[in-house]
Amino acid sequence: MDTDVIIVGAGAAGLAAAKELARLGLACTLIEGSHRIGGRASSTEIAPGVWFDMGCAWLVGGATNPFVTIADDLGIRLSKDKSAVFELPNYRFQRNRLPLTPAEREACLRYCDDSYAAILASVKASRDVAIGDVIDVSHEFAPPFMDGVAVGWGLDVDRVSTADFASSEGELGYQAYSGFGNLVAAWGADVAVTLNTRAEKITQTPQGVTVETSKGTINGRAVILTVSTGMLASGEIRFVPELPDWKTMAITGLPMGTENKIGLHFDTDVFGSEGRGHYSTWNDDGTAAKIDVSVMGFNKAVIFVGGRSAIALEEMGPTAMQDYAVDRVADLFGNDIRKHVDHSITTAWSIDPWTRGSWACAQPGQAHQRANLARPVEDRLFFAGEATASGAQGTCHGAYESGIRAAREAARHLTMVT
Ligand SMILES: Cc1cc2nc3c(=O)[nH]c(=O)nc-3n(C[C@H](O)[C@H](O)[C@H](O)COP(=O)(O)OP(=O)(O)OC[C@H]3O[C@@H](n4cnc5c(N)ncnc54)[C@H](O)[C@@H]3O)c2cc1C
Structure with a gap:
């Protein structure tokens, strides 16, 4: 076995899951299809010294957002005095x-x-x-x-x-002067990530799972999937056996908005x-x-x-x-x-080839599907990412919290079967 848990996707959810698994003493391999960590958290310099967030910009909820403490610990400045403007x-x-x-x-x-x-x-x-x-x-x-x-x-x-x-x-909250994407990248910098490695096929085996990637096969005891519902719906990752109907219905009930x-x-x-x-x-x-x-x-x-x-x-x-x-x-x-x-x-x-939209949005009559999206399959496939959050759905901190949740679920199962 190469590792305990294979994590697919190094956005906020995948990075948080990796940190939590390390804290719990489990080994993990985190693969990311693109060339960088952060996923939908990504900052670009629009003019010298002026940052523009391509994805998340607001630390939604202000003071209660977990990235506030992370920013404070990293010495990253937030616009705490401006939040009322966005109400x-x-x-x-x-x-x-x-x-x-x-x-x-x-x-x-x-x-x-x-x-x-x-x-x-x-x-x-x-x-x-x-x-x-x-x-x-x-x-x-x-x-x-x-x-x-x-x-x-x-x-x-x-x-x-x-x-x-x-x-x-949560209200829109604070922004980071140097960009929320840069904040996520700074926080995730201590996580080992294998970049440019796309998950293509996930097979459940008697021992756990194998993930076939663009660079070879990884064997693990469980997998945590953090990719968007846009990626799950695209069929770019094949599942053997196929995902059960209740999971497919959850994915289609939560299409990506733009x-x-x-x-x-x-x-x-x-x-x-x-x-x-x-x-x-x-x-x-x-x-x-x-x-x-x-x-x-x-x-x-x-x-x-x-x-x-x-x-x-x-x-x-x-x-x-x-x-x-x-x-x-x-x-x-x-x-x-x-x-x-x-x-x-x-x-x-x-x-966007790595997300196929901005975030997941429940169709009328489908709000309950977030809980189904978050539910593990056969105690081998665990699901995280913003779409699995309820209350903080569609946000970066929702993704972060979902990664911790999925890591704990996987750890609980792996500790039970050891
Ligand atoms: C325009 C926009 C504005 C936003 N504004 C805010 C905001 O102000 N505040 C806020 O809190 N949130 C905001 N969000 C939402 C927030 O950015 C996301 O909810 C959060 O970043 C999602 O994190 P995640 O880990 O769930 O997914 P992602 O960040 O998408 O991470 C998943 C990762 O998986 C990788 N991946 C995909 N397929 C594969 C594969 N086959 N193999 C390997 N890796 C793969 C992707 O490259 C990606 O890095 C915004 C998003 C957008 C797009």
Whole structure:
């Protein structure tokens, strides 16, 4: 036997599982298909000294997020004093290039409250239906709410489960000045990872499991799979025997949503201290975005698009995405900002070969599938990753906690059978 546990995927879940197994005294081999650790936690320098997170950026929940202690221990600076900016009551709403009047703003926030209440009522009545079935989608202030669902869940309101939505915990929280992706990479740097090694086939054997990879076969007593539901659904990893129906149904009930981001950097402070904030902007022509404008003081705006429009923009390509983003920032700050854009970055998560989307989102009626996705198969195949979390689903800390959970489950089983 080569190892006790083979872990597939070195994102937050896989790294946390490896650390937990080491703490419990078990050997593991962690393989990662791509050239780097972190998975959907990945930071890129958009301009010298200015970081842009391609994936996770917020330490959701703020002080309670486990990555806060990790950052503090590593001496990594967080924007702890800025978190209130990202709370709904502090959003800046703008329609057709004009800020809402105080009365409109009040009506908009009331609509959001009423929509949340309708979602919670459906869950209380044990009706796990589409959000679009319980909110007033034709309301004057439906566009920013529906855009918020598409950005936050990666699917549009007709495809998001009310129960899944209601179970999600935590406000947007803090960001790391040097990038959440860099924080995860720094925390995971002490874990031994075999990079550029793709799992292709997983076979259960009387002794445990074999994982056939692009670089050879590894034998272990158990495996922890941390890949996204997009990867599990793609069929790129074959299972022998095939996964049971209940597991396949869990995977298909939790398809990947898409949120894409466009980062724009400006050659001067086009926003001023008054302009910094988190914006929700929409126009009658159907264009909309959530925009994080220079909250941490850099000359940077991050434009968020979600759901069908995120995929449509992605298909049009990076130049179209950048133009869309510049248009939305110009909606807020005027056309003069256009000439100050000096760097940009776009994401394309729906076609990312290692995830096939941004995060998993439960289809209407399928919120219960997260528990099934997390359930082991035959005490040999253990499952972790953001999609298996309940409450912190779709987040980096949810992935981290799921890795610890799966490591403990595997350890409990292996200790019992020793
Ligand atoms: C645009 C975007 C914005 C986000 N914003 C936030 C946010 O603000 N806050 C937050 O908390 N979360 C956010 N998230 C979600 C967060 O990034 C993820 O939930 C989390 O990073 C997932 O970690 P994971 O370990 O479950 O999966 P991953 O990070 O996807 O790790 C799985 C790993 O498996 C590897 N892999 C895949 N297939 C194979 C294979 N066959 N063999 C070997 N390796 C394989 C992948 O390369 C990957 O490294 C965001 C995500 C996106 C995309």
